Amino acid sequence: MRTAGVRPSLFPDIGARFFGYAGGLMLLLWDALRLIVTLRVKPSEVLRQAYFLGVQSWPIITLTSAFTGMVISLEAAAQAVAYGLSQLIGGSVAFGTLRELGPMLTGIVFAGRAGAAITASLGSMVVTEQVEALSSMGVSPTKVLVVPRLLACIITVPMLTVFADIVGVYGGFIVAALHAHVSSYVYWQSVQSLAGMSDFIAGLIKAAVFGAVVALVGCYEGLRAKGGAEGVGSVTTQAVVTSIILIFALNFAMSLVLFK
Amino acid sequence: MRTVLERDDRDPTQAAPPDNVEIRLHDVELRFGQKIVLSGCSLDCERGKVTCVIGMSGAGKSTILRVINGLRRPYRGLVYIDGKEISGLPERELIEVRKKMGFAFQYSALFDSMTIADNVAFPLHEHTSLTRTEIGKRVSEVLASLGLEDVGDRLPSELSGGMQKRVGFARAIVNDPKILLFDEPTSGLDPIIANVITDTIRDIHSNLGATCVVVSHDLNYVYSMADTIAMLFEGTIIESGPADKIRNSPNPLVQQFLQGSVLGPIPI
Structure with missing residues (x-):
């Protein structure tokens, strides 16, 4: 195989790679939004993906949220009881869970489970020419592969976050009651007085954005898989890492905007 | 450059x-x-x-x-x-x-999450306004013409390499390409x-x-x-x-x- 006579660049242009990646993600998002707005969506496929990506992530998200709520309560309870502030335990658990930990932990666990599944699935389709087969038939891979997963993630991550919020706050109650002997009335009264509906809604908005990030990054990485199994493994790792970093960064940015 | x-x-x-x-x-x-x-x-x-x-x-x-x-x-x-x-x-x-056009790939490139019948029906679902019954009939005809009468409900991974190739052909020809x-x-x-x-x-x-x-x-x-x-x-x-x-x-x-x-x- 001959090569063109072009001198290779000595230093990789990190800026160009960053903007190339960001631009690729935005183009994929634009393509998907265009298809969604023009209603070229198969509801049955969205539901199938929602079941596979969302419902099957429920047990692991429930478990992690329960233990997180419990550990916050454990740490807060010891301090609060020592300073006579046990009436703040429920509120602090609910406040932290609804605003930050519920959506963020759900997003991170979802990125690890569903994001990896999306990338591995699409990556395998790329290396076995299935995605090329779609294009060869005149069918947009974005329409068939990306749009259902994007919608499924945007719908299911907030739903999972509701579960995570409930389980986290309730887990906190169990530890507060058993460990610090805080009464049920005091705990739930504290929850009601410190955490409001606006915190809950803001958390769900964050969750929807995290869902979109996991789907977009997962699909984008999967669709640019190269080689065989090693290539699929490499993009899968990259997708999870990128999703988690973006979730942390966007969580901070959204907290700045939503809780001003 | x-x-x-x-x-x-x-x-x-x-x-x-x-x-x-x-x-x-x-x-x-x-x-x-x-x-x-x-x-x-x-x-x-x-x-x-x-x-x-x-x-x-x-x-x-x-x-x-x-x-x-x-x-x-x-x-x-x-x-x-x-x-x-x-x-x-x-x-x-x-x-x-x-x-x-119909494109039959080297390794068949069948959609592994779909049955054989769904694979062959895929271009028809995407590009025609045929009813589900009409598509089913057309798929059966094409599969039969390639000697694949009884495989419609199976997954690609359950077929031999030669059969997968023929299913790939069936998918390529199902909408009568030029x-x-x-x-x-x-x-x-x-x-x-x-x-x-x-x-x-x-x-x-x-x-x-x-x-x-x-x-x-x-x-x-x-x-x-x-x-x-x-x-x-x-x-x-x-x-x-x-x-x-x-x-x-x-x-x-x-x-x-x-x-x-x-x-x-x-x-x-």
């Missing part, structure tokens, strides 16, 4: 093919990064005929099919499909061109199944009357089905014509390839 935006902008009408040529590649150059895969590649495929592209592994044979289908855009040169130059078409217009592209249809198959596949391609061609482009390096099967054979070497078509012309070619590259000789001008 020239970019894709600096594509050759010569007048496409000058290289336009005559009516009997359905597919024309004119002086096509294609690169993957800095690798030149096709260079000065020109090929004519006559309407309703079978053209076989032969050549060494890695010569760019499969890439030619992808250029014809619009999956790869040439860096330079012109690609005509049914009289229309497609190399500069936007993706939306390329979709219309692709609807007229152009059929076959990528290495007999590779990796035993001689009996390879014969079955060759007969299947001949039957499909005679039934549909489509223009077929077959990429292969199995010469026995190529001789038995080709109206025209084109040999690709280092990204360029170096000889093309009927089987006899290729067999008697004075070109030492062609002769070395046909004889499978280690000695000769082709670097091993």
Whole structure:
């Protein structure tokens, strides 16, 4: 195989790679939004993906949220009881869970489970020419592969976050009651007085954005898989890492905007 | 380095093919990064005929099919499909061109999460307004015509390589395309199944009357089905014509390839 006579660049242009990646993600998002707005969506496929990506992530998200709520309560309870502030335990658990930990932990666990599944699935389709087969038939891979997963993630991550919020706050109650002997009335009264509906809604908005990030990054990485199994493994790792970093960064940015 | 935006902008009408040529590649150059895969590649495929592209592994044979289908855009040169130059078409217009083509991939490229029937029905669901019953009927007809009556409910992973190839053919022909592209249809198959596949391609061609482009390096099967054979070497078509012309070619590259000789001008 001959090569063109072009001198290779000595230093990789990190800026160009960053903007190339960001631009690729935005183009994929634009393509998907265009298809969604023009209603070229198969509801049955969205539901199938929602079941596979969302419902099957429920047990692991429930478990992690329960233990997180419990550990916050454990740490807060010891301090609060020592300073006579046990009436703040429920509120602090609910406040932290609804605003930050519920959506963020759900997003991170979802990125690890569903994001990896999306990338591995699409990556395998790329290396076995299935995605090329779609294009060869005149069918947009974005329409068939990306749009259902994007919608499924945007719908299911907030739903999972509701579960995570409930389980986290309730887990906190169990530890507060058993460990610090805080009464049920005091705990739930504290929850009601410190955490409001606006915190809950803001958390769900964050969750929807995290869902979109996991789907977009997962699909984008999967669709640019190269080689065989090693290539699929490499993009899968990259997708999870990128999703988690973006979730942390966007969580901070959204907290700045939503809780001003 | 020239970019894709600096594509050759010569007048496409000058290289336009005559009516009997359905597919024309004119002086096509294609690169993957800095690798030149096709260079000065020109090929004519006559309407309703079978053209076989032969050549060494890695010569760019499969890439030619992808250029014809619009999956790869040439860096330079012109690609005509049914009289229309497609190399500069936007993706939306390329979709219309692709609807007229069927592409049977080397490794079948069946959707592994779908049943065989769903795989074959897929192009019909996407591009036609047929009812579910009509699609089911058409799928059954096509599967039966390829000897695959009882596999509709099975998954691709439950079929042998030869059966998967035939399912790939079924998916390619289900919406009666005018152009059929076959990528290495007999590779990796035993001689009996390879014969079955060759007969299947001949039957499909005679039934549909489509223009077929077959990429292969199995010469026995190529001789038995080709109206025209084109040999690709280092990204360029170096000889093309009927089987006899290729067999008697004075070109030492062609002769070395046909004889499978280690000695000769082709670097091993």
